[in-house]
Amino acid sequence: MTNPFSGNTQIQVVSTFSELVDANFQGEMNALCWSRNLPGDFKEIVAKLDLEENITEVSVEDLLALQLSEQGHLAREIILKDMQLLTDYGASPSLNLLKCYERDDEFDFISTDVYSYHVDRSPIETDTFLCTYHGAASDILPNDQVEQKILIPEIREQLKQLHEGPETEFERFLEEYFFDLHYQAKTDAKPVNLGLGNLWRLAVDHPTQQALPCVHRAPVESDGEYRLLLIC
Structure with a gap:
């Protein structure tokens, strides 16, 4: 099967979890993919989980309590193994059943929700891990195909009008509110x-960080279809 990511300089494809966590980001490469074609019925798991809010965190106990078919059981074992691999690595994986994320509609000239292309920031050395088992999957873009919103003149001008403090504190204002x-x-x-x-x-x-952070966004969900997402 042809790998859809081959030839993409932003993405390095690996075949094991150890390769995924041991590789170093460098140059244009800021996304690592453990490419997998998973067996099992993840749709069955989604159908049997209860969505309590727009985003519901699913615990290991929740998964183990499900009565599943053979294919559903296979899917559950894959999720549990992924969670264990990430936990053993030192990450804190969260399995989420998603109807939708909260939208940011406070300003009509800039959006800062996860549906907007964005990067993640941390004060300590860390990475973002994610896997979509069911539903719409996220997108990424190379850094040379995006423009930072705060550098777009008309957006920057409106942000300056929003900022009421001295000009010397403007850049800190942009960081404080994640613009x-x-x-x-x-x-x-x-x-x-x-x-x-x-x-x-x-x-x-x-x-x-030795590479540029990866620009990504959450997908607009398909009507009536929940996402099952592992993220940390």
């Missing part, structure tokens, strides 16, 4: 969809 983390796709941008079943490791903006 600087968001990006706009250029007109010729070609998003890469992360697909189902692949476990991804994305570069985060932190003090020792």
